[in-house]
Amino acid sequence: xxxxxxxxxxxxxxxxxxxxxxxxxxxxxxxxxxxxxxxxxxxxxxxxxxxxxxxxxxxxxxxxxxxxxxxxxxxxxxxxxxxxxxxxxxxxxxxxxxxxxxxxxxxxxxxxx
Amino acid sequence: xxxxxxxxxxxxxxxxxxxxxxxxxxxxxxxxxxxxxxxxxxxxxxxxxxxxxxxxxxxxxxxxxxxxxxxxxxxxxxxxxxxxxxxxxxxxxxxxxxxxxxxxxxxxxxx
Numbered sequence: 001x002x003x004x005x006x007x008x009x010x011x012x013x014x015x016x017x018x019x020x021x022x023x024x025x026x027x028x029x030x031x032x033x034x035x036x037x038x039x040x041x042x043x044x045x046x047x048x049x050x051x052x053x054x055x056x057x058x059x060x061x062x063x064x065x066x067x068x069x070x071x072x073x074x075x076x077x078x079x080x081x082x083x084x085x086x087x088x089x090x091x092x093x094x095x096x097x098x099x100x101x102x103x104x105x106x107x108x109x110x111x112x113x
Numbered sequence: 114x115x116x117x118x119x120x121x122x123x124x125x126x127x128x129x130x131x132x133x134x135x136x137x138x139x140x141x142x143x144x145x146x147x148x149x150x151x152x153x154x155x156x157x158x159x160x161x162x163x164x165x166x167x168x169x170x171x172x173x174x175x176x177x178x179x180x181x182x183x184x185x186x187x188x189x190x191x192x193x194x195x196x197x198x199x200x201x202x203x204x205x206x207x208x209x210x211x212x213x214x215x216x217x218x219x220x221x222x223x224x
Contacts, residue, residue, distance in 0.1 A: 031210050040121070042201065042216030043157070050210055090156060092212070099145050099164050102203070102212050104156040 003027075006091050006105035013112055019078040021108050023091030029103075030096040032074040034058075034066065036087040037107075043090065049074055050096060081112045116140060117204050119215035127223050132189040134218050136202030139183070145205035146178055148187045151217065152198045161187060192222045 004025040013019050023032065030051045035043040045058030047066040055066050063085060065077045078085055088109050092102040118137045126132045134148075145164050149157035163169045163176040163185070175188040185204075189196055199217040206213060 033212065035214075040216060042119075043214040045211070045213075048211065094210070094212070096210055098205070099162070101145075101147055101159045101162055104158070107156050 004091060004093055004103055004105045006089075006108050009106060009108060011108060011110045013081050013110070015081060015083060015112055017081050019081050019110065021076045021078075021089055021091075021110070023074050023076065023105055024072055025091075025093045025103075025105075026072065027093060027095075027103065028071055029093035030071065031094045031102075032068070033092045033094075033102065034064070034074065034076045035090045035092065036060065036085075037090060038087050046076065046089075047074075078110075081110075083112050086110060086112045116206070116213035117202055117215040119200075119202050119218050121216055122219040123221050124218055125221045125223060126192050128192060128194060130192050130222075132192045132196065132220055132222070134187040134189075134200050134202075134220065136185045136187075136215055137183055138185070138202075138204045138213070140204065140206045140213075141180075141183060143180075143183075143204045143206050146176070146185045147203040147205070147212075148174075148176060148185075149201040149203060149214075150198045151201055157201055189220075192220075194222050194224050196220060197222045 033048045034046040049068040091105040148161040151157045161176040202215040
């Protein structure tokens with residue numbers, strides 16, 4: 001079955017370290033998204049991609065970067081982790097057409113100490 | 114102004130009652146609308162999608178869309194304790210390749 005997987009599921013890192021969260025989907029979706037979820041804020045869009053070599057900033061992109069070298073993967077990098085980036089991160093993907101939903105990975109809980 | 118607004122709740126209903134969840138959105142040209150359910154510590158899962166004005170029913174769930182009022186709702190009939198979760202409203206905007214989410218409404222169904 002097609003799926004979307006994130007790794008690691010849990011990560012503890014120190015302030016200032018570079019961290020990369022992985023996202024891999026097997027649906028062959030062109031669209032991929034990274035969200036963070038914090039209490040009271042719902043899901044906020046960090047970065048998104050509409051295809052290979054395409055990346056775009058979302059509403060909370062400062063301190064994060066992504067790259068898209070193939071259809072299946074969209075890794076999220078925190079250049080220099082900050083305590084404000086402690087959150088649950090969700091990767092999602094969708095077809096690039098109307099009337100289609102987003103499918104979510106299991107999430108990564110990141111703690112920056 | 115947020116793209117998608119929801120009452121954060123919690124909304125408490127007794128088992129067997131109808132739960133009514135509401136959502137408003139700001140982009141008048143939005144095309145697609147979704148309700149996701151999220152259990153604590155889990156990822157969001159799609160329960161309903163609706164694309165045209167009116168009602169759409171699926172089992173105990175009914176989604177209602179009113180584009181003129183920019184309003185989407187979800188009704189859960191015969192609510193069960195297993196329905197206790199946070200419900201997220203999502204809108205696919207004018208550019209249908211981007212999803213905007215509300216902050217979610219927490220539903221508690223009491224046995």
